[in-house]
Amino acid sequence: MSQSRILVTGGSGRLGQMVLDQLLHAGVSGIITTTRTPDKLGAYASLGVDLRHADLNDPQTLSKAFQGADRLLLISTDDLFSGRRVQQHTNAIDAAKRAGVRHIHYTSMPEPEASTAIPFSSDHVATEATIRESDLSYTILRVAWYAENPVELGLIPAALRTGTWLTSAGAGRIAYVTRSDVARAAAAALVRDKETSQIYDITGPHAMSAAELAAALSRSVDRPIEVRQVDDTALARELVASGVSPQLAPMLVTTDANTRAGNFERVSHAVQELTGVPPTSFESFLVKNKARLLGATDK
Ligand SMILES: NC(=O)c1ccc[n+]([C@@H]2O[C@H](COP(=O)([O-])OP(=O)(O)OC[C@H]3O[C@@H](n4cnc5c(N)ncnc54)[C@H](OP(=O)(O)O)[C@@H]3O)[C@@H](O)[C@H]2O)c1
Structure with a gap:
């Protein structure tokens, strides 16, 4: 210790x-x-x-x-x-x-x-x-992007309300990681008491495209979710129309632009390397939070 x-x-x-x-x-x-x-x-x-x-x-x-x-x-x-x-x-x-x-x-x-x-x-x-x-x-x-972001930033609630996952990310992927896996990795790095300098990519186990995310969401909540690819301008407009706050929408558009450019897709084994336990997949995260997701939408 x-x-x-x-x-x-x-x-x-x-x-x-x-x-x-x-x-x-x-x-x-x-x-x-x-x-x-x-x-x-x-x-x-x-x-x-x-x-x-x-x-x-x-x-x-x-x-x-x-x-x-x-x-x-x-x-x-x-x-x-x-x-x-x-x-x-x-x-x-x-x-x-x-x-x-x-x-x-x-x-x-x-x-x-x-x-x-x-x-x-x-x-x-x-x-x-x-x-x-x-x-x-x-x-x-x-x-990497928290698995919680699409929930906390209103994207998954909007998709569940409308049946559509709106995106301008094209085939770009995100290696979503849960906040608790980030915490486990950070705590493990803190206690190992190493003095060498290192850079780790703290990611989930897979990178997911918008199409894969929508399919995982659809399976998790037993509802059809279709993907609609739009351009950045339409995304900003339609996010606001679907209930996302006007302050947040431009930031979400930049996330899709960066995803489209391939800058969020790198997957590493660092969480497992640091903690000995593999990170949670995005789909497991959705399944675990199914009641919360549906509760937020059905209110
Ligand atoms: N990877 C991702 O997807 C993602 C998503 C959201 C955020 N982040 C980043 O990751 C960080 C941690 O995420 P989180 O979910 O724990 O965010 P959070 O719950 O919003 O916490 C914000 C953090 O910022 C600290 N902070 C803000 N202003 C400060 C100041 N003037 N002095 C000292 N501390 C200050 C707060 O400390 P106190 O209130 O205790 O002072 C708190 O720890 C965020 O702050 C943000 O930089 C990453």
């Missing part, structure tokens, strides 16, 4: 909490987590987690909050539109160096350099570069 002290940023986020759960389950002691909202994490304090307030916008909070940590998991923030995200990550990397952290883990995205269609890919390119230049050893976790 690792003797190093592990620090997880963004402890109140969904991934952050899952990583904490994995670390606790593995019997890791001395875990530190930083968050802007320690009040939300009282249950973790009672399990021995050292809760510390930190805001990545405020370097002063980080110096104290990162003290004593040896291995850091920097969870990329969800601050996609303010223009401050790279600075937030840079603040964390600088604070880690000041605090004597030896190894940084970072949640990046697949093929960030090639993924120019995605507006926030440059955040990950810049953060990865800052980590490489930091002189600390690192583990970059290039996390």
Whole structure:
């Protein structure tokens, strides 16, 4: 078991909490987590987690909050539109160096350099570069699209309402990975206490095209779902008409453009390599969540 002290940023986020759960389950002691909202994490304090307030916008909070940590998991923030995200990550990397952290883990995205269609890919390119230049050893976790995204972003509920999966991705594929598999992989990387630098593609077991996704969804919920390929402009318009929020629709269009370009399709064995257990397939995820999917649609 690792003797190093592990620090997880963004402890109140969904991934952050899952990583904490994995670390606790593995019997890791001395875990530190930083968050802007320690009040939300009282249950973790009672399990021995050292809760510390930190805001990545405020370097002063980080110096104290990162003290004593040896291995850091920097969870990329969800601050996609303010223009401050790279600075937030840079603040964390600088604070880690000041605090004597030896190894940084970072949640990046697949093929960030090639993924120019995605507006926030440059955040990950810049953060990865800052980590490489930091002189600390690192583990970059290039996390594939969450299997949860099509549910949480309203795409699967819309497909179940309309019977149609709308896409401009063509034959492009996505190697969907569940958030819990990402958490398992991140926790495993944190506890193995390696000091060598590595980049992992954290993916599900297969990459799926829109046609394969619609077929899997159809089988999972016993309803016909047809695929309709449209261009990016029509996709944006029709997503909004099908109930997806107008703020979100342009981002979903860029996802399809990047998928069409082949930048989300790489599949790796990293989850199994790190954890010893293969990742969940997208179809298993759908089957497991069938009641939730149908409940959300039938309301
Ligand atoms: N691969 C994918 O498909 C995918 C999808 C969505 C998001 N992501 C990325 O993966 C990350 C984790 O996913 P998730 O589902 O756990 O997201 P989430 O539940 O929305 O959590 C957002 C995270 O951002 C942190 N954060 C935001 N602003 C911050 C700030 N100023 N200082 C410190 N922390 C800040 C939050 O920390 P506290 O609130 O605890 O301070 C929290 O951990 C996201 O933040 C995003 O970068 C990836």
